[in-house]
Amino acid sequence: MQASIPARPPAPAGLRIGHVHLRVSSLERAISFYKDVLGLDLVQRYGPGAAFLSAGGYHHHIGLNTWESLGGTPPPMGHTGLYHTAFVYPERADLGAALRRLDAAGIRLSGAADHGVSEALYLDDPDMNGVELYWDRPREMWPVNAEGQLEMTNRRLDLAALRAA
CATH class of the missing domain: 3.10.180.10 (2,3-Dihydroxybiphenyl 1,2-Dioxygenase, domain 1)
Incomplete structure (x- = not known):
């Protein structure tokens, strides 16, 4: 049985999602898609396994990494996730x-x-x-x-x- 959650005030109207960070199998392929196809700017590479991209000068909208997914496959249909x-x-x-x-x-x-x-x-x-x-x-x-x-x-x-x- 799930415990009841105490009543709290609603989230503020200005709340927004700042970024999404994705596990990818190939950093270069993912960078190419988000940069060359969607038009985001590559803001920073973080070592050999991560990169951050954005639009409009924001620090990052998308984080990409291969830390636990290098060469991996997508999750099968019917599983939870994004x-x-x-x-x-x-x-x-x-x-x-x-x-x-x-x-x-x-x-x-x-x-x-x-x-x-x-x-x-x-x-x-x-x-x-x-x-x-x-x-x-x-x-x-x-x-x-x-x-x-x-x-x-x-x-x-x-x-x-x-x-x-």
Whole structure:
């Protein structure tokens, strides 16, 4: 039986995820994906087994390491672990540019959706870590029901229109 968790105040509205740190099988292959395909900057290498990448001058959004995973294989389907890391693009045109880079690199999407609040692309990195690339619509465009509650959707995303953005 799980112990009850004492009531606590909610997390502050400004709380955010600072970075994700991934175990990868090949540091160079992972750096190439996150740098050359997604466009992140390589900020620092940490010895022969780790690297840190970011966008916009932040110290790091993604940490990569091979400390316990060099040459390893992805976890099998049906096991627990990270579902995906999500990258928020500031504008729809930026997401369109990212889609064109994925096309040019021959990266196949595993999914794409219009969630009402956002438009999202889904893919896997070279180690089969899920990656979501998306942009948020302005809050005033988010779909809400009659009670004022958010109603996210899962509609088909028009990839041709996004590529043209």
